[in-house]
Amino acid sequence: MEKEYLIKLEKVNELRLEDAERENVLAFFEKRAEDLASLEEVETSNITRMVHVMPITAGIREDVAIKKFERDDLQKGAPETTDGYWQVPRLVE
Template sequence: MTKETMSSLKQLNRLALTETEEAEVLDFLATLEKGEEKMAQTDTEGLKILVHLSEVSNLFNVLREDKAQKVYTREELQEHAPEAYDGYWQVPRLVD
């Protein structure tokens, strides 16, 4: 990725990056690109497609024992909420 592309992405995504942060992102993306190139060169001819890891191993889902647990009411949970009104949690407005 070039600095021009990075500048365009910063503008599109409204990012405010310092020169140091921008350099770190560019280095990280270059590392990813090298890994992608290496994977593209790997010979995968004749390999079976793996849909799920359990197909080739003895892994399986381990579920916990089904025990009854205390069920909290909305009122009990809202006792600890900073603000609640009419049965709903109130949170700060994100968009004006």
């Protein structure tokens, strides 16, 4: 990982690292990258892929549309509504 990219990630994650901490993080990632690279040497062609750490997959549902909730009930806790819309401060593009 490059230092500039780490600084960008700090920004989008609202973190601020000191220079010494950055060096530690970069060294950590470099080591992990080496560890991962070493895994490439392992022969895995005959091993079934692990889908998840637990032996479970997603529950899925059939495509059936059901109306379970009324708009007025859902908007009871809203600070402001108008004509069935949630009303929020104007967005500046």
